[in-house]
Amino acid sequence: MFKYVNQPVEKIDGLALVTGQEKYTDDFSFPNMLYVSVLHSGFAHAKILNIDDSEARKIPGVVEILSYKNVNQILYTTAGQGYPEPSPYDTMLFGKTMRFVGDNVCAVAAETKEIADEAIKKIKVTYKELKPILNLAKSVSSPIIIHKDDGAFPKIPVFYDAKKNIASKVEANIGNFDLALKKSSRKIDFDFSCSYGAHCAIEPHASVSYLDLRGRLVIISTTQVPFHVRRIVSHVAEIPVSKIRVIKPRLGGGFGGKQEILLEPIVALITWRTKRPAKLVYSRREVFKSTRCRHEYQTKVSLGYEEDGTINTLHLDALENAGGYGSHALTVLANAGSKTLPLLNKIENLRFTGMGVYTNLPVGGAYRGYGATESYPAYSQAIDMVCEDCGLDVVEYYKKWCIKSGETSAIFQALGEGKEGVAMNIGSTSLVECLDEGAKLSDWYAKKKLYGKDSGYNKGKRLKRGIGMAAMMQGSAIPEIDMASAYIKMNDDGSFNLHVGATDLGTGSDTILAQIASEALDTPVESFIVYSSDTDFTPFDTGAYASSTTYLSGQAVRKCAEEIKKQILKVGAEMLSLSLDEVELDDCRVIAKGKKEEEVSYAEICQYSMYQKNQFQIQATASHISPKSPPPFAVHFVEIEVDTFTGIIKVLNYTATVDCGTPINPVTAEGQVEGAIVNGLSYALFENYYFSPHGKMLNDTFGKYGVYTAFDIPPIKVKLVTSYEETGPYGAKSISEININGALPAIANAFYNATGKRLHNGPFAPEAILKVLSGK
Amino acid sequence: MKVEFKINNTSKYLELLPNETLLQALRNNDFTEVKCGCNEGECGACTVLLDGKPVNSCQVFAMSAHEKEITTVKGIGTLYTPHLLQKTFVETGADQCGFCSPGMVLAAYSLLKENPQPSREEILAALDGNLCRCTGYVKIVDAVENTAKKLHTNNLVME
Secondary structure: OOOOOOOOOOOOOHHHHHOOOOOEHHHOOOOOOEEEEEEEOOOOOEEEEEEEOHHHHHOOOEEEEEOOOOOOOOOEOOEOOOOOOOOOEOEOOOOOEEOOOOOEEEEEEEOOHHHHHHHHHHOEEEEEEOOOOOOHHHOOOOOOOOOOOOOOEOOOOOOOEHHHOEEEEEEEEEOOHHHHHHHOOEEEEEEEEEOOEOOOOOOOOEEEEEEOOOOOEEEEEOOOOHHHHHHHHHHHHOOOHHHEEEEOOEOOOOOOOOOEOOOHHHHHHHHHHHOOOEEEEOOHHHHHHHOOEEOEEEEEEEEEEOOOOOEEEEEEEEEEEEEOOOOOHHHHHHHHHHOOOOOOOOOOEEEEEEEEEEOOOOOEOOOOOOOHHHHHHHHHHHHHHHHHHHOOOHHHHHHHHOOOOOOEOHHHHHOOOOOOOOOOEOOOOOHHHHHHHHHHHOOHHHHHHHHOOOOOOOOOOOEEEEEEEEEEEOOOOOOOOOEEEEEEEEOOOOOEEEEEOOOOOOOOHHHHHHHHHHHHHOOOHHHEEEEEOEOOOOOOEOOOOOOOHHHHHHHHHHHHHHHHHHHHHHHHHHHHOOOHHHEEEOOOEEEEOOEEEEEEEHHHHHHHHHHHOOOOOOEEEEEEEOOOOOOOEEEEEEEEEEEOOOOOEEEEEEEEEEEOEOOOOHHHHHHHHHHHHHHHHHHHHOOOOOEOOOOOEOOOOHHHHOOOOHHHOOOEEEEEOOOOEOOOOOEEOOOOOHHHOOHHHHHHHHHHHHHOOOOOEOOOOHHHHHHHHOOO | OEEEEEEOOEEEEEEOOOOOEHHHHHHHOOOOOOOOOOOOOOOOOOEEEEOOEEEEHHHOEHHHHOOOEEEOHHHHOOOOOOOHHHHHHHHHOOOOOOOOHHHHHHHHHHHHHHOOOOOHHHHHHHOOOOOOOOOOOHHHHHHHHHHHHHHHHOOOOOO
8 A cells, every 4th residue: 555654664864873873962062162060959949049159260261150140030931842832931041049959050161071060069059948848739738839929920821820839720521520420329539649750861961052153053952842942042041043043963862851941041141152162961860850850640530430330420630740840730731631531432521620739849841641641540440440340341341432433522622732622533543453452462351360359360379460451542743733844855866855843852753754755756765865853954843742743744744745746747747748637656757647658757857847948946845733633542451470578560461552543664663662661661660759858859860760671671562553544644643652651550450450459659669569468 | 191092993092081981081082972871880871892891981991991992883883884783773673762772782792792692581681781761672682683593594603
């Protein structure tokens, strides 16, 4: 059916990556470059009374020091989102109030990194320590106000109440939850708490800047959102957009952590003031402490149902720990509801309530899964409980009650991103096939029965086995908000330049976008010279977030290539003296329909259009926004063994079936699934933030934080069960985020199957599991 | 100061300070294929081979390596002369963001040199010191297995 799409094309940057020859931000250095170090707050909550940098300035080699004393106090949000951002403007580059351990105090630029670090030690900061809020549940009722008199405000008209420490609030009601609950014969209340999580992209955050020969500021940065960087740096550093160019070179992983504008304004100000190149690279500890993370969450599902399993009503409540600033506080919260509640769309009464609150703990942000990771553990376990109670098989239950093609959920319209959502009907879905296929691959029915309490298999054993599953949906781009665009021009040998604002984080989007253009123009992937993520030379794209690149940027590329196709056909027809309806594309040529011998090659066509007659440059640009956000679907099955002596949960097998529409590149798509699963497993079983009594993160290294290594991974089976999404490029939907959501709920359900006990807190680390097993 | 090192079979003079780590000395002298992920010996992105053995170059003083054979990932293959292992990494889809790749490739290279037909368990153990957050390791382990298969099928010696 397809020639270049749905093919395992090798990544176009692959060989350069594995030979170490590609350049990442820190690999760029310039003559006369300054090195920047940042002083971060050691207090969770404090007022800076004075900064005395006189000693530091005396050190030879110190060139510039930035602090509240010489940087304008401009409110902004570090969230790299579309404008106006749905996150509150509550952050200053260098403010006078420190709101978490890791907040920016000041920055030093010096001739060497060693001098900059030395100078940091010589800066005397006088703080007035303030009482911090270090407990999510106590924030709202606390007399301590975190954003008291800094003028923090929401950029869009949404609920925001800094005086009560409320960073965001979301509510949606479909039908009547209370009435339906009253009428229900059975009820369940189930709560679940998710821990903080770190992205742990192996490349730390870095930015390098310099002035070009026209006096413009060039910023090379580890960013998922180059166009948002340009806009926000302009705002914070007070430099016109026209004077800023942002380039994203190769990026060493993002996962949402690089959707924040943190380092760029600092190097921008240094370079703008000193006229010298500047480089800032965060240490791993700085990345852990000072950048952004997955929000801590407390969720609760309440539902009313009947003995046949019919759920009359379901309420999902979420309390989110925004940390010191409200980056993504509103939108992650809204997604906690909008990416779960439509899954079982036949529940007539639905309620979502959510609140994001300020604390003096690390700042949350975007993280792969974006709210769905946080809400599925409670949601999926509650559904599992209904099935257990009613004697139903949960796989069959999902098959019966899940959203199907042509159906909708009122939640799509009720929950948007900072405003109402967009109503839509589901087009493509292979969720039912995913359920069937996953059940088969994991031997679900037999194992569920074998390990369940009735079989006696686990009775009296130290090592207890269980199997569990979770079904999920996510989205593809933010409908009617996100925009992507592409530009293509033809060269005289029949090759093409493809310029996209889209941002390849290592996912392979440069490659799959070329595959999409190849398919439209019937020419090999090698014909495309791909250039991406440069605000001077590529057209606008909101950036790599919200599972949007394949679906949204891909469709912009397809539209653009279709436009090129029209131009090529027109020139081809002219050259063959045929009318437009008598010609077609065929393997890098225009041919007379049905007569392959009458042909002109792409090279001949471009040369004709450049040099011979009716000359013009074959070129086009196209933009795309989506009227909907078609969900990808996934079903995860996990088989575990619980060591009841040590509390260690060993994953024996992990099976994922995934509907991403048409996988544009099955190998890179599988890679997205596997990577997300392992990140999800690591988060479900180990990753957490441990704090000192003063709110300082204690485990701020890879070793202490505990990222999974190759040695930790279980056997993983992935199967892509295709569907065809009419609104996506060649049927494609997103795939990058959804598969991080499965590990927590599926393992929790497997744990119940093995032990008869429910889990209420992630991660499922051995000490926590022992407590659950001993009933403490 | 300038000190002579043997890097990728070539004699090179590196400009360095006496207290610099091998990672700093290499990166400051344009060997940017050696990546810095943590600078604390925990992620393996800075892996190089010292006399054929993988080490975290952030944990080695440069001066202690100056009489040893240093191999970076470019030493086993470049864009124009890629090693079989590197080609197989790309074919298998073991390359996502690529930041861990130089270290991962060297860890795998060192394993296959010593043990051209490793079991899956042996591969997992050999890669244990190299973190990757993109791939979930699945395709990386597959790539090492695929390379071993190619060595076996074509009766090749790991060079």
